[in-house]
Amino acid sequence: MMDQTWIAQLPLSEISQIQPIAGGDVNLAYRVDTAKGPYFLLVQKGRAADFYAGEIAGLKALSAADVKAPRVIANGQIDGDAYLLLNYLVQGHRGSQAQLGRLVAKMHRYYSPNQKYGFSEAYQGASMTFENKWTDTWSELFVEQRMDQLRDALVDKHLWTNSALKKYEQVRSIIVDSLAQHKSKPSLLHGDFWGGNHMFLEDGQPALIDPSAFYGDREFDIGCSLVFGAYDHEFYSAYQEAYPMAAGYEKRLNFYSLYLLMIHLEKFGGMYASAVNNTMERIIAES
Secondary structure, X not given: OOOHHHHOOXXXXXXXXXXXXXXXXXXXXXXXXXXXXXXXXXXXXXXXXXXXXXXXXXXXXXXXXXXXXXXXXXXXXXXXXXXXXXXXXXXXXXXXXXXXXXXXXXHHOOEOOOOOEEOOOOEEOOOOEEOOOOEOOHHHXXXXXXXXXXXXXXXXXXXXXXXXXXXXXHHHHHHHHHHHOOOOOOEEEOOOOOHHHEEEEOOOOEEEOOOOOEEEOOHHHHHHHOOOOOOOHHHHXXXXXXXXXXXXXXXXXXXXXXXXXXXXHHXXXXXXXXXXXXXXXXXXXXX
């Protein structure tokens, strides 16, 4: 249970109960019940309020794209801890994967206002920060700002041997060449699209939660979605019908699955080493 003195400083009145709930591996998360209804509270210990700047900007971008997502109520710092207060979305029991596919396609049809790749705010995670600097090409953002930074982190943490590093450099060349031949558009991306970051509401409508948003090639989200097998044929079929991907996408999706697996290798260690290696070998074999 949180300290009552801390709780009293929240910009809410008549708080009746606060209880911890699952909130991922980055934040502490709570349901806050009040006389006006429930709220969702995220807390990051020992961080400034701007820790949540990226998530706030992402949620606002989803709202601008007319995509159902939590709404920002307040953000600040209490006794040295950052907090983000959102409206509480009540989860339902079932929903349509096809509707979810169409919702993601709708999000991907919302494009960068400056026609560039990147985002107005950096991504701040538990162990990695990505600056999201604006670039003219998708390859600059994905390969140079994301993949190469992950490579360096894996080397620094002694999670990659010289042979793994050599294999990455081969894969990197394949990715750069492939993306040079692929026409990208800077779509609004969820940025961390796996099975834990969507929900179906009480009325069955899909919603997206916990975004790490930025503008990039939409195949990024789809490739990441494949890693943990959370989406079925209905999702991908509905997505393709709503917004078909360009020829050759099957091979390119491996680039983004590799990215997410490298994120997990950096965060959780060697249990993901074989999956990363197998994905690199598949990219090489299919090139």
